[in-house]
Amino acid sequence: MITLVPVGGLANRMKAIDSAIALARETGTDLRIIWYKDQGLNCRFDELFQQLSVDNNIKLKEASFLDRWIYDRPRKKNFFLPKPFQQLLFNDCIYEADATERMYRGFDFKEWARQKQVYLASCVYFFRSDNKKLFDVFAPIASLQEEINRRSALFNEHTIGIHIRRTDNIASINESPTELFIEEINKEIDRCSDANFYLATDSEEDKKILMTTFGNRIMTSGKPAVRNSVSGMQEALIEMYTLANTTKILGSAKSSYSETAAQLSGIKCVILKR
Known part of the structure; x- marks a missing residue:
């Protein structure tokens, strides 16, 4: 065993x-x-x-x-x-x-x-098998899946996921500053005028900055970014699976959350860092 x-x-x-x-x-x-x-x-x-x-x-x-x-x-x-x-x-x-x-x-x-x-x-993916699809054994409970479906229903074929990690992750704060995300979002808009974005973050300040800068192109949760409660962790799971339903993810350095969200559905994850 x-x-x-x-x-x-x-x-x-x-x-x-x-x-x-x-x-x-x-x-x-x-x-x-x-x-x-x-x-x-x-x-x-x-x-x-x-x-x-x-x-x-x-x-x-x-x-x-x-x-x-x-x-x-x-x-x-x-x-x-x-x-x-x-x-x-x-x-x-x-x-x-x-x-x-x-x-x-x-x-x-x-x-x-x-x-x-x-x-x-x-705390890592220490063993991988060619015979197993990543994370196929996990399924969110029904109430959380309903919320994932509700948020994802607002997406179009050009919706891009954004994950900005802050709180206690010093590496993400230093290596993936908010201005890098703003630059990349502008590039994505230049590539496609219909581009919009789903933002998942534990920073209320970053929510305000991106929503002020890009207006209704930014979709995000209205719930506070708190991760030390049951409701906070449920929100983190909802956001992870919602990110997985976008076309690709712009993620934060040294955060396994960005990578895992992308692996759930096999989409591309681009880590933004200095």
């Missing part, structure tokens, strides 16, 4: 889950996914997605109180108490920083997972 703890925000967790499912299928291994509500994503899985469309040997569960002391990532916050339990329960454990490093080194996750009890905490 593989035990996976997906880490980070929405896009990071989707990547980790999707790759773990691909790995479990290719190795014929059971997979247990434990979903934790935390500062990175303060929301239950079933408040975002329908039950995963997967085989019976793959299960996802919400973390219980006991899980927090046995399967959570060992760190200062929990006094590293899960570590001795994990050393007893698993043949090997890989935590998120090491998982990312091994991914870049071309580590053989298939060989590592075969015929063993292993633990993995990850």
Whole structure:
């Protein structure tokens, strides 16, 4: 069995889950996914997605109180108490920083997972399979899908997605300033006079700037860009899937959200950076 703890925000967790499912299928291994509500994503899985469309040997569960002391990532916050339990329960454990490093080194996750009890905490797409379409196991819950459909119905064949990441992502703030998006939007309008744009952002200031500059060419959510509540995370999911219904995405540097939104439907993602 593989035990996976997906880490980070929405896009990071989707990547980790999707790759773990691909790995479990290719190795014929059971997979247990434990979903934790935390500062990175303060929301239950079933408040975002329908039950995963997967085989019976793959299960996802919400973390219980006991899980927090046995399967959570060992760190200062929990006094590293899960570590001795994990050393007893698993043949090997890989935590998120090491998982990312091994991914870049071309580590053989298939060989590592075969015929063993292993633990993995990850925030990246650490394993890809040619036999699996990216993110095909995920489906938003009905109420969120209805809102995605409502927003997407306003699009035309020239609607372009824009994702501007701000808040705590210093790299995105520094490398993908708002003026780059304004320049690119002007270029797109020059290419096609019918171009319009769906803006997804966690910055109310950027919403105001782009709507003031481009008027009704900009479509965006009227809801506040808050990501630390259930409603905020549901809005983040709605925006991700709405972006996926555009023709291409202009995204922010060092944000997996831009890339994941594009991968959902296989459209182009252009990262704007200095």
